Amino acid sequence: MAIAKAERLMNLALCLLGTRRPLSKRELRESIEAYLEAGSDDSFNRMFERDKDDLRELGLVIETVENLDGEVGYLARRDSNRLPPITLDAEEAAALGLAAKVWQQARLAGAASGALQKLRAAGLPEDVDPYGAHGALEPRIPVHEAAFEPLMLACRDRRPVVFDYRKANAAQPGQRHVEPWALECWRGHWYLAGWDRDRGAERVFRLSRITGKVRSRSGRFTVPVPDVVTVRETVASWAGETADRSARIRLRSDAGYPLRAKATAVRELGDGWDELEIPYGHGLDAWLVEFGPDVVVLDPAELRADVVDRLRAVAKG
Numbered sequence: 001m002a003i004a005k006a007e008r009l010m011n012l013a014l015c016l017l018g019t020r021r022p023l024s025k026r027e028l029r030e031s032i033e034a035y036l037e038a039g040s041d042d043s044f045n046r047m048f049e050r051d052k053d054d055l056r057e058l059g060l061v062i063e064t065v066e067n068l069d070g071e072v073g074y075l076a077r078r079d080s081n082r083l084p085p086i087t088l089d090a091e092e093a094a095a096l097g098l099a100a101k102v103w104q105q106a107r108l109a110g111a112a113s114g115a116l117q118k119l120r121a122a123g124l125p126e127d128v129d130p131y132g133a134h135g136a137l138e139p140r141i142p143v144h145e146a147a148f149e150p151l152m153l154a155c156r157d158r159r160p161v162v163f164d165y166r167k168a169n170a171a172q173p174g175q176r177h178v179e180p181w182a183l184e185c186w187r188g189h190w191y192l193a194g195w196d197r198d199r200g201a202e203r204v205f206r207l208s209r210i211t212g213k214v215r216s217r218s219g220r221f222t223v224p225v226p227d228v229v230t231v232r233e234t235v236a237s238w239a240g241e242t243a244d245r246s247a248r249i250r251l252r253s254d255a256g257y258p259l260r261a262k263a264t265a266v267r268e269l270g271d272g273w274d275e276l277e278i279p280y281g282h283g284l285d286a287w288l289v290e291f292g293p294d295v296v297v298l299d300p301a302e303l304r305a306d307v308v309d310r311l312r313a314v315a316k317g
Contacts, residue, residue, distance in 0.1 A: 060076055161216055189206055192204065244280075252295075
């Protein structure tokens with residue numbers, strides 16, 4: 001069975017690499033013997049989707065193209081699947097090993113290990129152990145949201161997605177049609193930056209507020225993907241990292257240590273409360289809500305009102 005699957009994957013890869021135009025599922029099925037032997041259309045579709053995902057996991061860049069008639073085709077351009085020779089010195093290998101260790105507790109652990117094996121085959125120095133370097137450091141990025149993996153793949157493959165999203169001040173989720181650009185982690189939370197087709201503007205979505213499944217859609221992106229630095233700046237702004245003014249809050253003495261780290265001034269009030277002055281930017285209201293009854297906003301008034309609205313929405317369920 002393993003040999004048959006390997007042969008099927010090889011034949012599919014050769015078909016996709018050897019064509020100058022996108023091939024439809026029907027054409028691929030007629031070209032590969034194993035697909036012709038599939039018992040039904042459903043059986044073939046499941047087999048093809050698994051094979052396509054397996055090839056992508058192996059590093060093959062497969063493009064999905066929709067023609068004027070709405071038929072979806074597939075191809076793997078040679079220029080997109082050709083890599084220059086890879087040479088790494090000890091410091092570069094150590095950096096990659098440290099980065100790979102970040103994912104050892106996530107679902108990307110297998111992919112990270114596979115990537116390092118490919119780098120080893122491509123010229124990683126034999127005397128360098130990527131996992132052994134800097135062994136005293138054990139970085140971890142928590143990935144608990146079910147939406148992370150499908151969104152990560154959609155960002156990689158440049159595929160539009162649809163998902164239900166519940167805003168912090170909304171009782172019910174609403175559907176979003178998004179062209180995903182990148183995933184970024186801020187303050188231990190994952191955010192998706194992308195183009196919201198319904199609103200015609202860039203938006204940032206917190207993964208923990210995505211409900212249900214993330215569904216992929218065919219077709220190409222309608223707007224260019226910004227530079228990665230620009231995307232990070234966008235996430236930073238929406239996550240409250242960019243501040244142009246200050247806010248005053250009351251905070252319980254034994255709580256809110258992340259807020260204390262951001263504070264520009266702290267004054268003890270007594271009775272178990274402190275007064276903090278913190279930077280105020282977009283997204284601060286959503287962050288303050290997370291601390292519940294341990295935080296009371298003093299000013300500005302609009303921030304206090306936003307926090308109260310969010311708390312009322314949470315109370316309504």
